[in-house]
Amino acid sequence: MPRPHRYAQIKQLLHQSGAAAYRYQQVTQAYFAQRTARFEEMGALPAALRQQLASQLGSGFSLRVAQVSHSGQADKYLFELQDGQRIETVAMRYRAGWHSYCLSTQAGCGMACRFCATAAMGLRRNLSADEICDQALFFRQRGFPLDSLSFMGMGEALANPNLFTALDCLTDPNLFGLSPRRLTVSTIGLPNAIERLSRQHPQVNLTFSLHSPFEDQRSQLIPLNLRHSLTEVMACLDAHVQRTHRKVYLAYLLLEGVNDSREHAAALAQLVQAPGRCSRLYHINLLRHNANDFAAERYARPAEAHIQRFRQWLQEAQVKVTVRSSFGDEIQAACGQLHAAVNPLRA
Protein backbone atom coordinates (compact mmCIF):
# COMPACT_ATOMS: atom_id res chain seq x y z
CA MET A 1 0.00 0.00 0.00
CA PRO A 2 1.70 3.28 -1.09
CA ARG A 3 2.37 5.74 1.72
CA PRO A 4 0.04 8.78 1.68
CA HIS A 5 1.62 12.08 0.66
CA ARG A 6 2.93 14.48 3.31
CA TYR A 7 -0.14 16.72 3.32
CA ALA A 8 -2.48 13.78 4.01
CA GLN A 9 -0.18 12.71 6.85
CA ILE A 10 -0.18 16.23 8.27
CA LYS A 11 -3.97 16.34 8.16
CA GLN A 12 -4.20 13.01 9.95
CA LEU A 13 -1.65 13.98 12.57
CA LEU A 14 -3.40 17.28 13.30
CA HIS A 15 -6.71 15.47 13.58
CA GLN A 16 -5.26 12.87 15.97
CA SER A 17 -3.68 15.55 18.13
CA GLY A 18 -7.00 17.40 18.45
CA ALA A 19 -5.78 20.55 16.65
CA ALA A 20 -8.44 22.89 15.24
CA ALA A 21 -9.32 22.33 11.57
CA TYR A 22 -7.84 25.69 10.49
CA ARG A 23 -4.37 24.52 11.51
CA TYR A 24 -4.22 22.36 8.40
CA GLN A 25 -4.98 25.40 6.24
CA GLN A 26 -2.22 27.28 8.00
CA VAL A 27 0.22 24.54 7.08
CA THR A 28 -0.84 24.42 3.42
CA GLN A 29 -0.75 28.22 3.25
CA ALA A 30 2.77 28.13 4.62
CA TYR A 31 3.79 25.69 1.87
CA PHE A 32 1.94 27.23 -1.06
CA ALA A 33 1.42 30.92 -0.24
CA GLN A 34 4.19 31.88 2.18
CA ARG A 35 6.75 29.57 0.50
CA THR A 36 7.94 27.90 3.67
CA ALA A 37 8.76 24.22 3.58
CA ARG A 38 10.15 23.66 7.07
CA PHE A 39 7.82 23.06 10.00
CA GLU A 40 10.14 24.98 12.34
CA GLU A 41 9.59 28.12 10.20
CA MET A 42 5.77 27.98 10.20
CA GLY A 43 5.28 30.85 12.63
CA ALA A 44 1.47 30.74 12.55
CA LEU A 45 1.53 27.37 14.33
CA PRO A 46 2.07 27.01 18.09
CA ALA A 47 5.62 25.91 18.92
CA ALA A 48 4.45 22.59 20.37
CA LEU A 49 2.62 21.74 17.14
CA ARG A 50 5.63 22.69 15.04
CA GLN A 51 7.79 20.40 17.12
CA GLN A 52 5.29 17.57 16.93
CA LEU A 53 5.09 17.82 13.12
CA ALA A 54 8.87 17.96 12.81
CA SER A 55 9.47 15.03 15.16
CA GLN A 56 6.90 12.82 13.43
CA LEU A 57 7.27 13.89 9.80
CA GLY A 58 10.84 15.12 9.53
CA SER A 59 11.95 18.48 8.24
CA GLY A 60 8.99 19.07 5.90
CA PHE A 61 10.98 18.88 2.66
CA SER A 62 12.70 15.87 1.12
CA LEU A 63 15.36 17.31 -1.22
CA ARG A 64 18.54 19.30 -1.06
CA VAL A 65 20.21 20.95 -4.05
CA ALA A 66 23.60 19.37 -4.65
CA GLN A 67 24.46 21.18 -7.89
CA VAL A 68 22.95 23.27 -10.66
CA SER A 69 24.05 23.48 -14.30
CA HIS A 70 22.83 26.25 -16.58
CA SER A 71 22.55 26.18 -20.33
CA GLY A 72 20.57 28.66 -22.40
CA GLN A 73 16.96 27.82 -21.82
CA ALA A 74 17.54 24.78 -19.59
CA ASP A 75 18.80 24.39 -16.04
CA LYS A 76 19.60 21.00 -14.58
CA TYR A 77 19.25 20.49 -10.84
CA LEU A 78 20.98 17.64 -9.10
CA PHE A 79 18.99 16.92 -5.95
CA GLU A 80 20.14 14.76 -3.07
CA LEU A 81 17.49 12.80 -1.20
CA GLN A 82 17.60 12.12 2.50
CA ASP A 83 19.20 8.69 2.07
CA GLY A 84 21.91 10.11 -0.21
CA GLN A 85 20.37 8.99 -3.52
CA ARG A 86 20.65 11.57 -6.26
CA ILE A 87 18.16 12.52 -8.93
CA GLU A 88 18.01 15.14 -11.64
CA THR A 89 15.29 17.61 -12.56
CA VAL A 90 15.36 19.84 -15.62
CA ALA A 91 13.75 23.29 -15.70
CA MET A 92 13.09 24.72 -19.16
CA ARG A 93 12.04 28.21 -20.16
CA TYR A 94 10.37 28.64 -23.51
CA ARG A 95 10.66 31.93 -25.34
CA ALA A 96 6.96 32.65 -24.91
CA GLY A 97 7.61 32.75 -21.15
CA TRP A 98 6.36 29.21 -20.49
CA HIS A 99 8.08 27.36 -17.61
CA SER A 100 8.21 23.61 -17.98
CA TYR A 101 9.78 21.01 -15.70
CA CYS A 102 10.93 17.48 -16.33
CA LEU A 103 10.67 15.53 -13.07
CA SER A 104 12.24 12.24 -12.03
CA THR A 105 10.12 9.43 -10.63
CA GLN A 106 12.82 6.90 -9.74
CA ALA A 107 16.44 7.03 -8.67
CA GLY A 108 17.93 5.27 -11.69
CA CYS A 109 15.79 2.93 -13.79
CA GLY A 110 15.56 -0.83 -14.21
CA MET A 111 14.19 -0.88 -17.76
CA ALA A 112 17.55 -1.17 -19.55
CA CYS A 113 16.66 0.75 -22.72
CA ARG A 114 19.73 0.56 -24.92
CA PHE A 115 19.94 4.27 -25.80
CA CYS A 116 19.42 5.69 -22.31
CA ALA A 117 22.01 6.98 -19.82
CA THR A 118 19.75 6.48 -16.80
CA ALA A 119 19.52 2.77 -17.60
CA ALA A 120 23.23 2.37 -16.83
CA MET A 121 22.51 3.22 -13.18
CA GLY A 122 20.06 0.37 -12.73
CA LEU A 123 17.11 0.93 -10.43
CA ARG A 124 18.17 2.31 -7.04
CA ARG A 125 14.62 2.84 -5.77
CA ASN A 126 11.24 4.38 -6.43
CA LEU A 127 10.82 7.97 -5.31
CA SER A 128 8.09 8.63 -2.74
CA ALA A 129 5.18 10.84 -3.72
CA ASP A 130 6.73 13.64 -1.65
CA GLU A 131 10.09 13.31 -3.41
CA ILE A 132 8.30 13.60 -6.77
CA CYS A 133 6.15 16.57 -5.70
CA ASP A 134 8.98 18.35 -3.88
CA GLN A 135 10.82 18.74 -7.19
CA ALA A 136 7.86 20.90 -8.32
CA LEU A 137 7.50 22.55 -4.90
CA PHE A 138 11.14 23.64 -5.04
CA PHE A 139 10.43 25.82 -8.09
CA ARG A 140 7.00 26.95 -6.93
CA GLN A 141 8.47 28.21 -3.66
CA ARG A 142 11.01 30.22 -5.61
CA GLY A 143 8.22 32.02 -7.42
CA PHE A 144 8.36 30.20 -10.76
CA PRO A 145 5.04 29.27 -12.38
CA LEU A 146 4.49 25.55 -12.89
CA ASP A 147 3.11 25.89 -16.41
CA SER A 148 3.70 22.26 -17.28
CA LEU A 149 5.24 19.22 -15.64
CA SER A 150 6.33 16.06 -17.39
CA PHE A 151 7.41 12.84 -15.74
CA MET A 152 10.19 12.18 -18.22
CA GLY A 153 13.25 12.58 -16.01
CA MET A 154 14.94 9.60 -14.44
CA GLY A 155 12.87 6.44 -14.26
CA GLU A 156 9.87 4.76 -15.85
CA ALA A 157 7.06 6.81 -14.32
CA LEU A 158 4.39 4.13 -14.50
CA ALA A 159 6.61 1.53 -12.80
CA ASN A 160 6.35 3.57 -9.60
CA PRO A 161 2.94 3.32 -7.90
CA ASN A 162 3.78 6.44 -5.87
CA LEU A 163 3.30 8.42 -9.09
CA PHE A 164 -0.46 8.09 -8.64
CA THR A 165 -0.28 9.57 -5.13
CA ALA A 166 1.88 12.38 -6.53
CA LEU A 167 -0.71 13.08 -9.24
CA ASP A 168 -3.44 13.26 -6.57
CA CYS A 169 -1.36 15.80 -4.69
CA LEU A 170 -0.42 17.91 -7.72
CA THR A 171 -4.01 18.16 -8.93
CA ASP A 172 -5.59 18.73 -5.49
CA PRO A 173 -7.09 22.25 -5.60
CA ASN A 174 -6.11 22.79 -1.95
CA LEU A 175 -2.46 21.91 -2.62
CA PHE A 176 -0.67 22.45 -5.95
CA GLY A 177 -4.01 22.92 -7.75
CA LEU A 178 -2.54 22.11 -11.18
CA SER A 179 -4.79 21.28 -14.09
CA PRO A 180 -4.23 17.63 -15.09
CA ARG A 181 -3.90 18.88 -18.66
CA ARG A 182 -0.63 20.52 -17.65
CA LEU A 183 0.81 17.17 -16.60
CA THR A 184 2.33 14.60 -18.94
CA VAL A 185 3.19 11.03 -18.02
CA SER A 186 5.66 9.24 -20.24
CA THR A 187 5.94 5.46 -20.44
CA ILE A 188 7.68 2.78 -22.46
CA GLY A 189 4.49 0.70 -22.13
CA LEU A 190 3.11 -0.84 -18.93
CA PRO A 191 -0.48 -1.82 -19.79
CA ASN A 192 -1.90 -2.22 -16.26
CA ALA A 193 -0.59 1.16 -15.17
CA ILE A 194 -1.83 2.83 -18.38
CA GLU A 195 -5.26 1.42 -17.62
CA ARG A 196 -5.06 2.78 -14.07
CA LEU A 197 -4.05 6.21 -15.35
CA SER A 198 -7.04 6.23 -17.73
CA ARG A 199 -9.37 5.49 -14.84
CA GLN A 200 -7.87 7.69 -12.15
CA HIS A 201 -6.41 10.61 -14.11
CA PRO A 202 -8.08 10.58 -17.54
CA GLN A 203 -7.14 14.20 -18.30
CA VAL A 204 -3.41 13.77 -17.71
CA ASN A 205 -1.49 13.70 -21.00
CA LEU A 206 0.09 10.41 -21.97
CA THR A 207 3.21 9.89 -24.08
CA PHE A 208 4.21 6.44 -25.23
CA SER A 209 7.87 5.94 -26.18
CA LEU A 210 7.57 3.97 -29.39
CA HIS A 211 10.96 4.25 -31.12
CA SER A 212 10.33 1.44 -33.63
CA PRO A 213 7.21 0.16 -35.39
CA PHE A 214 8.74 -3.34 -35.64
CA GLU A 215 8.38 -5.72 -32.70
CA ASP A 216 11.83 -7.32 -33.04
CA GLN A 217 13.67 -4.08 -33.32
CA ARG A 218 11.67 -2.47 -30.52
CA SER A 219 12.57 -5.41 -28.26
CA GLN A 220 16.23 -4.77 -28.98
CA LEU A 221 15.94 -1.10 -28.11
CA ILE A 222 13.49 -1.52 -25.22
CA PRO A 223 13.69 -4.97 -23.58
CA LEU A 224 10.30 -4.44 -21.89
CA ASN A 225 8.78 -5.05 -25.33
CA LEU A 226 9.51 -8.77 -24.83
CA ARG A 227 7.07 -8.76 -21.90
CA HIS A 228 4.56 -6.23 -23.22
CA SER A 229 4.62 -6.21 -27.00
CA LEU A 230 3.88 -3.17 -29.11
CA THR A 231 0.66 -4.87 -30.20
CA GLU A 232 -0.46 -5.29 -26.58
CA VAL A 233 0.44 -1.71 -25.63
CA MET A 234 -1.25 -0.20 -28.70
CA ALA A 235 -4.45 -2.09 -27.83
CA CYS A 236 -4.22 -0.64 -24.34
CA LEU A 237 -3.68 2.87 -25.76
CA ASP A 238 -6.71 2.41 -28.03
CA ALA A 239 -8.77 1.63 -24.93
CA HIS A 240 -7.32 4.76 -23.25
CA VAL A 241 -8.27 6.89 -26.25
CA GLN A 242 -11.79 5.46 -26.33
CA ARG A 243 -12.26 6.03 -22.62
CA THR A 244 -10.75 9.51 -22.37
CA HIS A 245 -11.13 10.96 -25.91
CA ARG A 246 -7.71 12.44 -25.27
CA LYS A 247 -4.82 12.57 -27.70
CA VAL A 248 -1.93 10.15 -27.14
CA TYR A 249 1.57 11.24 -28.08
CA LEU A 250 3.93 8.70 -29.61
CA ALA A 251 7.55 9.65 -28.94
CA TYR A 252 9.91 8.48 -31.67
CA LEU A 253 13.62 8.88 -31.05
CA LEU A 254 15.37 9.08 -34.41
CA LEU A 255 18.57 7.01 -34.50
CA GLU A 256 20.69 7.30 -37.59
CA GLY A 257 20.67 4.18 -39.75
CA VAL A 258 18.59 2.32 -37.17
CA ASN A 259 14.97 3.49 -37.28
CA ASP A 260 14.99 6.42 -39.72
CA SER A 261 14.36 4.68 -43.06
CA ARG A 262 11.45 5.19 -45.42
CA GLU A 263 10.33 1.68 -44.49
CA HIS A 264 10.13 2.76 -40.85
CA ALA A 265 8.08 5.82 -41.76
CA ALA A 266 5.69 3.70 -43.79
CA ALA A 267 5.33 1.14 -40.99
CA LEU A 268 4.75 3.94 -38.48
CA ALA A 269 1.96 5.37 -40.64
CA GLN A 270 0.44 1.90 -40.97
CA LEU A 271 0.60 1.41 -37.22
CA VAL A 272 -1.18 4.69 -36.46
CA GLN A 273 -3.75 4.13 -39.22
CA ALA A 274 -4.48 0.47 -38.45
CA PRO A 275 -8.16 -0.46 -39.00
CA GLY A 276 -10.29 0.43 -35.98
CA ARG A 277 -7.69 2.79 -34.52
CA CYS A 278 -8.69 6.41 -33.95
CA SER A 279 -5.71 7.78 -35.88
CA ARG A 280 -6.68 11.44 -35.44
CA LEU A 281 -5.96 11.10 -31.71
CA TYR A 282 -2.42 9.81 -32.20
CA HIS A 283 0.31 12.38 -32.65
CA ILE A 284 3.93 11.44 -33.36
CA ASN A 285 6.64 13.53 -31.73
CA LEU A 286 10.00 13.04 -33.43
CA LEU A 287 12.88 13.45 -30.99
CA ARG A 288 16.48 14.25 -31.82
CA HIS A 289 18.85 11.81 -30.17
CA ASN A 290 21.22 13.28 -27.59
CA ALA A 291 24.55 11.54 -27.34
CA ASN A 292 25.70 10.40 -23.90
CA ASP A 293 28.61 8.45 -22.52
CA PHE A 294 26.67 5.93 -20.48
CA ALA A 295 24.07 4.22 -22.64
CA ALA A 296 24.59 0.54 -23.50
CA GLU A 297 24.85 1.37 -27.22
CA ARG A 298 26.17 4.43 -29.01
CA TYR A 299 23.77 5.87 -31.54
CA ALA A 300 24.04 8.91 -33.78
CA ARG A 301 21.51 11.63 -34.49
CA PRO A 302 20.45 11.78 -38.16
CA ALA A 303 21.36 14.92 -40.10
CA GLU A 304 18.79 17.73 -39.76
CA ALA A 305 17.80 17.42 -43.43
CA HIS A 306 17.04 13.74 -42.91
CA ILE A 307 15.00 14.44 -39.78
CA GLN A 308 12.87 16.84 -41.84
CA ARG A 309 12.62 14.28 -44.64
CA PHE A 310 11.35 11.66 -42.18
CA ARG A 311 8.76 14.14 -40.91
CA GLN A 312 7.70 14.84 -44.47
CA TRP A 313 7.23 11.13 -45.25
CA LEU A 314 4.86 10.91 -42.31
CA GLN A 315 3.00 14.07 -43.27
CA GLU A 316 2.57 12.78 -46.82
CA ALA A 317 0.95 9.71 -45.27
CA GLN A 318 -1.49 12.02 -43.41
CA VAL A 319 0.07 11.29 -40.00
CA LYS A 320 0.09 14.10 -37.42
CA VAL A 321 3.71 14.73 -36.59
CA THR A 322 5.95 17.34 -34.92
CA VAL A 323 9.73 17.53 -34.62
CA ARG A 324 10.31 18.42 -30.98
CA SER A 325 12.90 21.00 -30.10
CA SER A 326 15.68 19.73 -27.88
CA PHE A 327 17.58 21.84 -25.48
CA GLY A 328 19.87 21.14 -22.60
CA ASP A 329 22.00 18.57 -24.39
CA GLU A 330 25.24 20.47 -23.72
CA ILE A 331 24.71 20.01 -19.98
CA GLN A 332 23.51 16.41 -20.43
CA ALA A 333 20.04 17.55 -19.44
CA ALA A 334 18.22 16.40 -22.53
CA CYS A 335 16.03 13.37 -22.91
CA GLY A 336 17.89 10.11 -22.19
CA GLN A 337 20.97 11.86 -20.77
CA LEU A 338 20.16 12.04 -17.06
CA HIS A 339 22.64 10.08 -15.02
CA ALA A 340 22.98 11.69 -11.60
CA ALA A 341 24.22 9.02 -9.28
CA VAL A 342 27.33 7.92 -11.06
CA ASN A 343 28.11 11.16 -12.80
CA PRO A 344 27.91 14.00 -10.30
CA LEU A 345 27.71 17.25 -12.18
CA ARG A 346 30.29 19.92 -12.30
CA ALA A 347 28.76 23.25 -11.34
Ligand code: SF4
Ligand atom coordinates in the same frame (compact mmCIF):
# COMPACT_ATOMS: atom_id res chain seq x y z
S1 SF4 B 1 14.32 5.42 -21.45
FE1 SF4 B 1 13.07 5.72 -19.61
S2 SF4 B 1 12.30 3.64 -19.17
FE2 SF4 B 1 14.03 3.37 -20.57
S3 SF4 B 1 15.81 3.05 -19.21
FE3 SF4 B 1 15.69 5.27 -19.67
S4 SF4 B 1 14.57 6.16 -17.97
FE4 SF4 B 1 14.17 3.94 -17.96
